[in-house]
Amino acid sequence: MKIVLIGAGNVGWHLGKRFHECGVEIIQVFSREESKARRLGDLINTESITDLDKVNRNADMYMLAVHDDAIGEVALKLASFGFQEKLIVHTSGATPMTVFPASLNRFGVFYPLQTFSISREPDFGNIPVCVDANSEEDLPLLNKLAFRISPKVYHITDEQRAVIHVAAVFVNNFPNYLFQVGKSILDEKKLPFEILLPLMQETVSKLNTGDPFEMQTGPAVRGDSATIKRHLSFLKKYPDYEELYKLFTESIEKAHRQ
Amino acid sequence: MKIVLIGAGNVGWHLGKRFHECGVEIIQVFSREESKARRLGDLINTESITDLDKVNRNADMYMLAVHDDAIGEVALKLASFGFQEKLIVHTSGATPMTVFPASLNRFGVFYPLQTFSISREPDFGNIPVCVDANSEEDLPLLNKLAFRISPKVYHITDEQRAVIHVAAVFVNNFPNYLFQVGKSILDEKKLPFEILLPLMQETVSKLNTGDPFEMQTGPAVRGDSATIKRHLSFLKKYPDYEELYKLFTESIEKAHRQ
Numbered sequence: 230m231k232i233v234l235i236g237a238g239n240v241g242w243h244l245g246k247r248f249h250e251c252g253v254e255i256i257q258v259f260s261r262e263e264s265k266a267r268r269l270g271d272l273i274n275t276e277s278i279t280d281l282d283k284v285n286r287n288a289d290m291y292m293l294a295v296h297d298d299a300i301g302e303v304a305l306k307l308a309s310f311g312f313q314e315k316l317i318v319h320t321s322g323a324t325p326m327t328v329f330p331a332s333l334n335r336f337g338v339f340y341p342l343q344t345f346s347i348s349r350e351p352d353f354g355n356i357p358v359c360v361d362a363n364s365e366e367d368l369p370l371l372n373k374l375a376f377r378i379s380p381k382v383y384h385i386t387d388e389q390r391a392v393i394h395v396a397a398v399f400v401n402n403f404p405n406y407l408f409q410v411g412k413s414i415l416d417e418k419k420l421p422f423e424i425l426l427p428l429m430q431e432t433v434s435k436l437n438t439g440d441p442f443e444m445q446t447g448p449a450v451r452g453d454s455a456t457i458k459r460h461l462s463f464l465k466k467y468p469d470y471e472e473l474y475k476l477f478t479e480s481i482e483k484a485h486r487q
Numbered sequence: 488m489k490i491v492l493i494g495a496g497n498v499g500w501h502l503g504k505r506f507h508e509c510g511v512e513i514i515q516v517f518s519r520e521e522s523k524a525r526r527l528g529d530l531i532n533t534e535s536i537t538d539l540d541k542v543n544r545n546a547d548m549y550m551l552a553v554h555d556d557a558i559g560e561v562a563l564k565l566a567s568f569g570f571q572e573k574l575i576v577h578t579s580g581a582t583p584m585t586v587f588p589a590s591l592n593r594f595g596v597f598y599p600l601q602t603f604s605i606s607r608e609p610d611f612g613n614i615p616v617c618v619d620a621n622s623e624e625d626l627p628l629l630n631k632l633a634f635r636i637s638p639k640v641y642h643i644t645d646e647q648r649a650v651i652h653v654a655a656v657f658v659n660n661f662p663n664y665l666f667q668v669g670k671s672i673l674d675e676k677k678l679p680f681e682i683l684l685p686l687m688q689e690t691v692s693k694l695n696t697g698d699p700f701e702m703q704t705g706p707a708v709r710g711d712s713a714t715i716k717r718h719l720s721f722l723k724k725y726p727d728y729e730e731l732y733k734l735f736t737e738s739i740e741k742a743h744r745q
Contacts, residue, residue: 398732
């Protein structure tokens with residue numbers, strides 16, 4: 230199976246590298262930015278282009294690793310090339326398959342559920358890949374491709390992916406903000422943030438074997454009102470953090486009272 | 488140095504085991520619950536007692552790994568034994584040294600900054616130990632003891648420990664609640680929570696080399712109002728989660744606007 234990779238940002242970069250390492254044939258890489266296209270093309274020894282009109286018409290699959298709001302536009306452009314019988318997939322967790330224009334016959338999703346940055350090497354052996362397709366023939370194809378790069382492959386529908394995406398915001402984006410809050414509290418007292426990292430790692434690691442409800446610790450679940458009062462008094466100078474603290478304390482108390 | 492360990496719960500159990508493994512002499516273990524006292528005493532081959540009156544008077548240090556609200560009471564009892572010249576320490580992150588009665592001359596803190604459960608083996612090579620003492624002679628002693636069980640030892644005062652404890656609630660207890668929220672959203676749709684674990688692990692691992700502010704991703708920091716609107720509409724049936732979502736979205740937007 231020959232693939233054209235459209236997009237060479239965080240997701241495109243790491244997918245391109247991983248496909249190449251796993252022996253999947255990427256015949257062309259596209260990015261609007263020449264430096265990005267060439268950086269990836271050179272690394273995986275394939276042609277790089279910056280003009281969609283020059284896209285190779287002989288691929289079996291076109292993988293769109295572009296920003297969520299560019300997917301529809303790129304798909305429309307590919308449709309205008311007469312790619313009705315080509316399989317076109319996007320890599321987005323937040324975008325339903327309805328983004329693809331009605332003029333396309335074969336489309337799907339190839340969504341690696343991880344947060345990528347150029348500078349960090351992802352561990353694909355541990356990254357779930359969520360696949361879906363509009364046709365029953367293409368689903369096994371995407372499954373097979375996903376298993377080439379990861380042992381964890383899930384068939385996830387649009388509706389399910391939307392739910393996973395909301396949940397991911399709660400377990401990834403919001404905790405990260407709390408990490409920033411913790412850091413800023415320590416920074417102000419010139420205390421090193423690294424001192425909390427092992428605790429944070431353990432909080433997540435525990436979930437490999439346990440349930441977060443059972444794992445809940447801290448003053449709110451203990452009903453330790455003296456500590457809560459002391460913490461709130463300390464937080465008076467940080468009204469935003471105080472509000473978060475109160476909402477969490479109420480939420481945790483409520484969840485464990487039921 | 489001979490140590491008596493008072494308390495054989497989560498913290499006492501793991502500290503006792505670790506001291507023993509590292510060749511630190513524990514001459515006695517106390518717990519009010521006989522089964523707990525004996526379980527640890529047998530494991531580390533030392534005497535176990537359930538009556539504080541039988542505490543060995545020849546130790547150099549008495550380490551109180553008991554509930555926060557029992558520290559004062561136990562310390563008072565030890566003071567009544569005439570332990571003025573013995574070093575007495577507690578292991579609590581939330582308790583200032585003022586908990587020790589004025590009749591004691593030598594006291595301190597030996598606080599391993601980690602969340603412990605009986606069933607999970609902690610990685611002490613990666614656990615910060617925060618020490619403090621009321622006398623300048625005892626601080627090097629506690630430092631030395633801490634370095635026996637961990638390479639990461641910090642001198643942390645009462646005031647600093649109080650700040651770290653607030654920050655720990657933000658980076659440990661509150662994220663754990665968010666993990667529970669994520670899980671409950673997935674559970675309702677019969678989606679496996681394990682699908683999000685690699686993402687959660689990576690969110691924390693990234694902080695070994697990066698700053699949480701720089702690492703922030705998601706719709707709030709992108710200003711992706713279409714996704715936020717879609718998420719809020721999904722969350723209408725979960726008013727508590729909706730409120731959290733709104734507060735986080737506002738907080739993240741505000742932090743990154745500045």
